[in-house]
Amino acid sequence: MPEDYKGDVSPGECWSALAEKPDALLVDVRSTAEWTYVGLPMLNALGKVPLLVEWQSFPSMAVDPAFAEKLADQVVKAGGSRASPIFFLCRSGVRSIAGAVALTAHGFENCFNVLGGFEGPPDAEGHRGRKAGWKAEGLPWAQN
Template identity: 55%
Template sequence: MPGVPDIRPRATWEALAQDPSATLIDVRTDAEWNFVGLPDIAETGKQLLLIPWQVYPSMQVNGAFAEHLRKAGLTAESRLYFICRSGVRSLAAGQAAQAAGFPHAFNVADGFEGPPDAEGHRGQVAGWKAEGLPWRQR
């Protein structure tokens, strides 16, 4: 298996805008979607998929993750871009997707918020928000 490549957020945005088979899947928890915000990809003509990799509050891995991908209409030809807070859970989700028969899995590098800055705040150093890409509160 070739592994799950890291793709910068802006390159992910461009893929969503240009590639009909590209889909962005936010694998954070419902609490994060509600309180932190979501990538807003409406401009690309696509709809964001919300499929948690781990289930809040237990944070157990979502045993039906691959099934949720299939139920969303995704296929082995789909190009799946996984995003989480900082790129760790999305990498695991991409690896699970590849193992489940979705070979074109990508990890959005630094995720939605990226690493904390010197003051411990996220969203300033790297990631979707720091790159100035559209996002919204739920």
């Protein structure tokens, strides 16, 4: 496991932890455009909602220098703590690693990356959401 965050988990493992641990949280670090047009993970069956904090903002895709501070505030407001399991999700599992590293550096102990992200890598036809990730595993999601 990497030393700069706790480790990687599958979407199914993330879902199980969210269901079993009351203080476990899911953080979606994608952009507002992605949340709006691609969809969001739905956690209402677990009595939870994902925390939405952009790692990078569209269209510039500049990294938000205040990301960790913004997220730390949301974690506390959602009933979490520095010891809570926090799972990071992006499109394919790359920005989420950066988010997990940033929050770990900010003093949070249990930050995990969700492998495959929300949509996973593109398939042979160039479509995402079929090979790996939250959608491919059949976990709840909705599109506006």
